[in-house]
Amino acid sequence: MDRRQEILEAAAKSFSLFGYKATTMDQVAKIANVGKGTIYTFFANKEELFxxxxxxxxxxxxxxxxxxxxxxxxxxxxxxxxxxxxxxxxxxxxxxxxxxxxxxxxxxxxxxxxxxxxxxxxxxxxxxxxxxxxxxxxxxxxxxxxxxxxxxxxxxxxxxxxxxxxxxxxxxxxxxxxxxxxxxxxxxxx
Amino acid sequence: MDRRQEILEAAAKSFSLFGYKATTMDQVAKIANVGKGTIYTFFANKEELFxxxxxxxxxxxxxxxxxxxxxxxxxxxxxxxxxxxxxxxxxxxxxxxxxxxxxxxxxxxxxxxxxxxxxxxxxxxxxxxxxxxxxxxxxxxxxxxxxxxxxxxxxxxxxxxxxxxxxxxxxxxxxxxxxxxxxxxxxxxx
DNA sequence: TTTTTGACCATAAATCAATTTTGGTCATCC
DNA sequence: GGATGACCAAAATTGATTTATGGTCAAAAA
Known part of the structure; x- marks a missing residue:
C-alpha cells in the first residue's frame, strides 16, 4: 500500500470532519495506520499536509x-x-x-x-x-x-x-x- | 448646559477614541461631568446610547x-x-x-x-x-x-x-x- | 542500508479559581 | 424631583497549573 496515499486520505478525512485546528497529527497517523514520524517523511509539517x-x-x-x-x-x-x-x-x-x-x-x-x-x-x-x-x-x-x-x-x-x-x-x-x-x-x- | 447634549458629546468622544467595548459608562459619565445615573435618565442602556x-x-x-x-x-x-x-x-x-x-x-x-x-x-x-x-x-x-x-x-x-x-x-x-x-x-x- | 516508529520534549493551548471590572439600579441628597 | 454615586450581580480578566500538540530523533524493523 502506498503510504503517502494512505496519509493523504486520512488527512482529507480528518480535515473534512474536524477542520484544520482540531485535526491532530497523532489522529492522522492513527487513521492512516502509520507512525506519526512517517507523516514527516512525506510532508514537512502540518501546514504542508494541509x-x-x-x-x-x-x-x-x-x-x-x-x-x-x-x-x-x-x-x-x-x-x-x-x-x-x-x-x-x-x-x-x-x-x-x-x-x-x-x-x-x-x-x-x-x-x-x-x-x-x-x-x-x-x-x-x-x-x-x-x-x-x-x-x-x-x-x-x-x-x-x-x-x-x-x-x-x-x-x-x-x-x-x-x-x-x-x-x-x-x-x-x-x-x-x-x-x-x-x-x-x-x-x-x- | 444641556445634560443630554453633554452626554452625547462625551459618548461620541469616547466611542471614537476607544470603541464600543472599551468605553465604560463610568468613563462617559466622567467625561460628561455627570453622575452615571444621569445617563440612564436619557438612555435606556449602553447600546441605546451607542x-x-x-x-x-x-x-x-x-x-x-x-x-x-x-x-x-x-x-x-x-x-x-x-x-x-x-x-x-x-x-x-x-x-x-x-x-x-x-x-x-x-x-x-x-x-x-x-x-x-x-x-x-x-x-x-x-x-x-x-x-x-x-x-x-x-x-x-x-x-x-x-x-x-x-x-x-x-x-x-x-x-x-x-x-x-x-x-x-x-x-x-x-x-x-x-x-x-x-x-x-x-x-x-x- | 533504508524506512518506519513512537517515546520524548519544548511550547502552546485549555482549565479554573480568585480577582477585578462593569452595566445597571435605587435610596439618598441637594 | 432630578441628579447622584455607593452598591450589586454578572461578566470579564488574570495567572498559576494542567493538558495537549507539533515536531524530533535514537532505536527498531524491514
Missing part, C-alpha cells in the same frame, strides 16, 4: 465547474453555470464548508490563508475563461483581471452575503441571473 | 455624500463621487474606522449589528438615488434594490477588499471608474 489536501480539492472544484459548462452555450450561460457551481461546491463540499466556517469562527491563520488562495485560484480560472472568450471574439477586450474579480465578488455578494443581512430571504437564481444579465454580462459582449 | 451616536454619524455621512455631488453631472459621475466619498468616510472618520476595526478584531455583537445597519442605510440611500434617476428618465427602470446592493458591494470589493489580497497594490480610482463605467453604469443608462 496544503496538499486543499490542492486536491481545488482540482476537484475545477473539474466540477468545467462539468457545469455546456458546449455551444453563450459565455453568459456558461459563466453563470460555472460560478453557481463553484459557490454550491463551496457550501456543499464537506472540507470547503468546514474551512469557511473555521475561518470565520476561529480565524485559524492557516485556514484564512488557504481560503484566500482558493479565491485567487477561482478568480484566475474565471479570468482564463474570459480571455478565451475574448480570443474567440465572443467578448470584447476588457481588463480581464478586474472583470473576473468583479464577477466573482458579485456572485459572492448575491449568493452568499445577501442572505446574511436579509433574514433567510435567499435570492432566487433567476433574479440573480436577471440582474447580472442586465448589468455586467450584456456590456461584456462583443 | 445607537444614538451612530445615528448622528450616519447623518454626517449622508451630508458628506450629498456634498460630493455636482449639480448637472451624470448619474455615473455622481454615483461614483458619492460612493467614493462614503468609502473614504468609512476609513477616515474616527468612529467609523474604529467600529470597522472592532467589528473585525473583537467581533463585538453590538458593533457588528450596527455596522450592518449602516450598510443597509447606505444601500437604501443609493437605491433612492437610483429611483430618482429613473424618474428623471436618466436611467432605465431596473431592480433598484438589487442594483443598489450590487453597486455598493462592487465598490466595497474594488476599494476595500482588493488591497487585502493584493499586497498594498491599491487600485487607482481611474481604473475602478473605468471598470464600472464599461460594465455596470453603461448598461443602466436609459
Amino acid at each position: 496544503n496538499a489536501i486543499v490542492l486536491q480539492m481545488v482540482e476537484e472544484m475545477r473539474v466540477a465547474s468545467d462539468a457545469a459548462t455546456v458546449e455551444g452555450a453563450t459565455f453568459e450561460q456558461n459563466a453563470h453555470a460555472r460560478l453557481m457551481q463553484m459557490l454550491k461546491f463551496r457550501e456543499t463540499h464537506q472540507l470547503y464548508a468546514k474551512l469557511v466556517d473555521e475561518g470565520k469562527e476561529l480565524r485559524t491563520p492557516a485556514v484564512i490563508e488557504v481560503l484566500a488562495e482558493i479565491e485567487n485560484e477561482i478568480v484566475s480560472y474565471i479570468r482564463a475563461k474570459i480571455e478565451l472568450a475574448i480570443d474567440k471574439g465572443e467578448l470584447k477586450p476588457c481588463d480581464s483581471e478586474l472583470v473576473a474579480y468583479l464577477l466573482f465578488k458579485s456572485y459572492m455578494a448575491l449568493v452568499v452575503d445577501w442572505g446574511k443581512t436579509h433574514e433567510n430571504e435567499e435570492l432566487s437564481e433567476e433574479r440573480i441571473a436577471g440582474l447580472l444579465r442586465s448589468t455586467i454580462f450584456t456590456s461584456l459582449l462583443a | 445607537n444614538a451616536i451612530v445615528l448622528q454619524m450616519v447623518e454626517e455621512m449622508r451630508v458628506a455624500s450629498d456634498a460630493a455631488t455636482v449639480e448637472g453631472a451624470t448619474f455615473e459621475q455622481n454615483a461614483h463621487a458619492r460612493l467614493m466619498q462614503m468609502l473614504k468616510f468609512r476609513e477616515t472618520h474616527q468612529l467609523y474606522a474604529k467600529l470597522v476595526d472592532e467589528g473585525k478584531e473583537l467581533r463585538t455583537p453590538a458593533v457588528i449589528e450596527v455596522l450592518a445597519e449602516i450598510e443597509n442605510e447606505i444601500v437604501s440611500y443609493i437605491r433612492a438615488k437610483i429611483e430618482l434617476a429613473i424618474d428623471k428618465g436618466e436611467l432605465k427602470p431596473c431592480d433598484s434594490e438589487l442594483v443598489a446592493y450590487l453597486l455598493f458591494k462592487s465598490y466595497m470589493a474594488l476599494v476595500v477588499d482588493w488591497g487585502k489580497t493584493h499586497e498594498n497594490e491599491e487600485l487607482s480610482e481611474e481604473r475602478i471608474a473605468g471598470l464600472l463605467r464599461s460594465t455596470i453604469f453603461t448598461s443602466l443608462l436609459a
Whole structure:
C-alpha cells in the first residue's frame, strides 16, 4: 500500500470532519495506520499536509465547474453555470464548508490563508475563461483581471452575503441571473 | 448646559477614541461631568446610547455624500463621487474606522449589528438615488434594490477588499471608474 | 542500508479559581 | 424631583497549573 496515499486520505478525512485546528497529527497517523514520524517523511509539517489536501480539492472544484459548462452555450450561460457551481461546491463540499466556517469562527491563520488562495485560484480560472472568450471574439477586450474579480465578488455578494443581512430571504437564481444579465454580462459582449 | 447634549458629546468622544467595548459608562459619565445615573435618565442602556451616536454619524455621512455631488453631472459621475466619498468616510472618520476595526478584531455583537445597519442605510440611500434617476428618465427602470446592493458591494470589493489580497497594490480610482463605467453604469443608462 | 516508529520534549493551548471590572439600579441628597 | 454615586450581580480578566500538540530523533524493523 502506498503510504503517502494512505496519509493523504486520512488527512482529507480528518480535515473534512474536524477542520484544520482540531485535526491532530497523532489522529492522522492513527487513521492512516502509520507512525506519526512517517507523516514527516512525506510532508514537512502540518501546514504542508494541509496544503496538499486543499490542492486536491481545488482540482476537484475545477473539474466540477468545467462539468457545469455546456458546449455551444453563450459565455453568459456558461459563466453563470460555472460560478453557481463553484459557490454550491463551496457550501456543499464537506472540507470547503468546514474551512469557511473555521475561518470565520476561529480565524485559524492557516485556514484564512488557504481560503484566500482558493479565491485567487477561482478568480484566475474565471479570468482564463474570459480571455478565451475574448480570443474567440465572443467578448470584447476588457481588463480581464478586474472583470473576473468583479464577477466573482458579485456572485459572492448575491449568493452568499445577501442572505446574511436579509433574514433567510435567499435570492432566487433567476433574479440573480436577471440582474447580472442586465448589468455586467450584456456590456461584456462583443 | 444641556445634560443630554453633554452626554452625547462625551459618548461620541469616547466611542471614537476607544470603541464600543472599551468605553465604560463610568468613563462617559466622567467625561460628561455627570453622575452615571444621569445617563440612564436619557438612555435606556449602553447600546441605546451607542445607537444614538451612530445615528448622528450616519447623518454626517449622508451630508458628506450629498456634498460630493455636482449639480448637472451624470448619474455615473455622481454615483461614483458619492460612493467614493462614503468609502473614504468609512476609513477616515474616527468612529467609523474604529467600529470597522472592532467589528473585525473583537467581533463585538453590538458593533457588528450596527455596522450592518449602516450598510443597509447606505444601500437604501443609493437605491433612492437610483429611483430618482429613473424618474428623471436618466436611467432605465431596473431592480433598484438589487442594483443598489450590487453597486455598493462592487465598490466595497474594488476599494476595500482588493488591497487585502493584493499586497498594498491599491487600485487607482481611474481604473475602478473605468471598470464600472464599461460594465455596470453603461448598461443602466436609459 | 533504508524506512518506519513512537517515546520524548519544548511550547502552546485549555482549565479554573480568585480577582477585578462593569452595566445597571435605587435610596439618598441637594 | 432630578441628579447622584455607593452598591450589586454578572461578566470579564488574570495567572498559576494542567493538558495537549507539533515536531524530533535514537532505536527498531524491514
